[in-house]
Amino acid sequence: MTTPHAPPDRSVVERTLGVLGAFDTAHASLTVSQISSRSHIPVATTYRIVSKLVSWGALERAEDNKYTIGLRLWEVSQLAPRHAGLRAAAVPAMFDLRSTTRRAVLLSTRDGTEGICLESVSGNARPLHRSWSRGHRFPLHATACGRVLLAAADTTVQDELYGGDLRRYTERTVHAPAVLRDLVAHTRRQGYAVSDGELLNGVVEIAAPIHGGDGAVLGAIGLITVGTASTAVPDAVGPLLAAARRVSRSLSDLPAAPGDAVPSPRTARSRTPRPQGACA
Template identity: 40%
Template sequence: MTDGSPEPVRVRGRRPPQGDPVVDRAFALLAAFDAGHRSLSLGELSRRSGIPTSSTLRLAGRLMAWGALERGSDGRFTIGLRLWEVASLAPRGQGLKQVALPFMGDLEEVTRQHVLLAVREGTDALLVERLSAHQAMDVLYRVGGRLPLHSTGVGLILLAFAETAFQESVLDQPLVHLPENVPVSPAALRRTLAEIRRDGTATLRRRAPQPLVSVAAPIFGADDRVAAALSVVVPQENAEPRLLGPAVRTAARAISRGLGARRAIGVPPA
């Protein structure tokens, strides 16, 4: 590649004309990790974050000194436990989980299947906790993983009770159900959401990978707005939505009360 373009002179030591702020870069390093890449070599880290190797090394060193990253004997980086420690103080993460867990346990004992707790983060639902009975069917999602809003029980709850402007922005985009890859009709979804708001429960049936029913209900926070969604996921055959709905709603209310909600659970909107 013979240089034909007016390449900016790369003097040794010349500061790059444009570089993201240090803090952003540091967090870009953290963001380079995901479920499929829980450990990265220096080179991988550099490539995935788009930061030159030498800078990556320097920054990663800082992060290691603090404990945000750890480095194994093989030289590979992983997310550090110290980061996990402070992150466990996130009110919408561990804080929520702490309040919800006992009630989720009750629900698990009754249904003997999966119990999910999720909150909205950006345009996804984020799975905060999952309880799965031993004899439960195959697990679906990972704690800390993201779920689509429009094709999961918890997601539908979070979407139905989100601000109108946000709902519209979601409805404006082309949506498909996964994994069947069936397109979602905006009009149908709109009706579904209205229905969910009306009776405070979302029921979602799904055929693949196996026939299942998810029944979800909203959890209200201290500000009386929807803070999270609770759901049970059971195989289609032994589903009894008539029983599951009230059970999930009851547990969700108990959690709401634990979070300090008042108006929202006391007086249902007329």
């Protein structure tokens, strides 16, 4: 039996969100007592909240008295515009980039001082490392997508990141704030970033920014391959930059409502220029 230490003033809304927040990639299936322990909510309260979440479809009952995230929550979450708008604009270009290069392609955006993977497509053969799977967060300082997103972030975000824990994932991870500042400035001038084995040994990532109609960076598109940067980058950078420009163009064809940088998927699709017609 666990002894949860709930902050006494948490409201029912916060406890409900606490139950949902108990689930993560390493804990995708949990019993009521595991949820209680991870969310610091008493078991009886957890049980009551879980039952209501199950009735609505936010959780589903699995085997062994365990619960998982439910299909109805997934359905509602598809409406998240920061995900849906960028994804709708980027996915056709991601498919084509994967076909051309036979390499893994990913789409990401920044959430505070972390990157978050919005979509990814495995390359020709091996599956992507889980750092690049949908919904996963990644460190901005050790990745090419991250440095592209950082190059566009305001100085408050940059200062917070440089002042924090710049973990060394491999021997090659750049972790000195001064060197990072220079690299980020270089990324801004060059228009793309390269991480050469800085998150995972032997894995090269190249990334370019996606701009909205007002020029703001909304996300980054990345290409991932094994090998070394000296051989991988020359072949990959041309197709990658072309794909990033294509996505940016389809986003900037949208009416430039101030602050409405990420369009709804339906608007994005209907406004994106489409060449010849073939299928529905």
